[in-house]
Amino acid sequence: MNRIFILTGLLAASSLAAFGAPLCSASTGVNVNTLALGCEAGPYLFDNFNWTDANGSGGGPVTIISAGPGQLISSIDMVFGTSLGAAVTQDLHFTFRVSTLNGLAGIYQTALSATGSGSGSHVAERGCTTVIDQDAGTCTGTVLYDYAAFAGQTIAITPNANNVGVSQLFVWKDLNSDVRGSLTTFTETFQTPEPMSLSLFGAGLLGLGLIRKRRKA
Numbered sequence: 766m767n768r769i770f771i772l773t774g775l776l777a778a779s780s781l782a783a784f785g786a787p788l789c790s791a792s793t794g795v796n797v798n799t800l801a802l803g804c805e806a807g808p809y810l811f812d813n814f815n816w817t818d819a820n821g822s823g824g825g826p827v828t829i830i831s832a833g834p835g836q837l838i839s840s841i842d843m844v845f846g847t848s849l850g851a852a853v854t855q856d857l858h859f860t861f862r863v864s865t866l867n868g869l870a871g872i873y874q875t876a877l878s879a880t881g882s883g884s885g886s887h888v889a890e891r892g893c894t895t896v897i898d899q900d901a902g903t904c905t906g907t908v909l910y911d912y913a914a915f916a917g918q919t920i921a922i923t924p925n926a927n928n929v930g931v932s933q934l935f936v937w938k939d940l941n942s943d944v945r946g947s948l949t950t951f952t953e954t955f956q957t958p959e960p961m962s963l964s965l966f967g968a969g970l971l972g973l974g975l976i977r978k979r980r981k982a
Contacts, residue, residue: 789832850947870930876954881916883946
């Protein structure tokens with residue numbers, strides 16, 4: 766009985782944490798800096814958005830273009846607009862947090878793609894288990910991945926370091942367009958465990974439950 770109360774309390778806490786957050790698909794065209802409560806997509810809550818002009822050359826805002834199921838199994842795509850492109854190099858720093866609505870370790874893999882023009886236009890990204898410094902891109906926790914996608918390039922789905930799953934992930938991005946190009950959008954993909962992994966996990970829990978019942982009998 767106590768376990769039921771504890772489980773109910775955890776579910777209630779996770780619901781309260783996301784209470785009031787709109788769906789990301791309903792936040793299209795919105796400057797992410799105005800999303801005080803963040804937004805939800807699939808099993809995830811996206812919040813703590815912050816973008817800044819890193820070199821004073823203009824650009825931005827960063828907006829949500831679309832959100833929903835991705836092409837990969839059990840994945841969610843978040844497409845952002847950047848409005849970067851001028852006769853000078855433009856640079857934005859962009860941070861946010863993604864966490865699972867159920868509090869479980871459901872963030873295992875990520876992917877990234879960038880659209881735009883110019884050989885130097887790119888999105889550099891870091892994922893960490895703790896808050897990342899907006900300017901330096903450093904964190905005190907575990908760095909789960911580092912990669913960069915240039916305009917027209919896609920970084921394939923990449924597991925976190927040591928294949929660990931986390932319940933929250935802090936993301937830092939350096940959004941850059943070169944003097945002869947632009948960075949128009951980029952797509953972020955987050956993937957939960959594959960269905961087979963979930964099935965095996967569920968089967969393991971079921972097996973443990975059956976063993977306990979037999980012992981009680």
